[in-house]
Amino acid sequence: MSALYGYIAAGLAALAAIVGIWFKGRSSGKQAAEKEKLETQLAAEKHANEVNKTTEKVNEVITSASDDDVRKQLQDNWTKN
Numbered sequence: 001m002s003a004l005y006g007y008i009a010a011g012l013a014a015l016a017a018i019v020g021i022w023f024k025g026r027s028s029g030k031q032a033a034e035k036e037k038l039e040t041q042l043a044a045e046k047h048a049n050e051v052n053k054t055t056e057k058v059n060e061v062i063t064s065a066s067d068d069d070v071r072k073q074l075q076d077n078w079t080k081n
Helices: 002-064 068-076
Strands: none
Touching: none
16 A cells, blocks of 8 residues: 555655646746747837937928929939839
8 A cells, every 4th residue: 555655655756846847837837928029029129219300300301401402412312103
């Protein structure tokens, strides 16, 4: 009878180890997904900031240029799509 208890204890210990490994894998997978999501959000924010800076520069150039300069730029660089 004590051998049976030994087998049961060993089986429960193995089951507990498997469950522990499974939960550890789940939590590390969630952490990796959250880290990747954060990196993606940071990259998107950085790109948005660069676009905003470029837009501000273009607006400054346009507002400081004379009408003739703007007309010449459009004539020289405009292409029909």
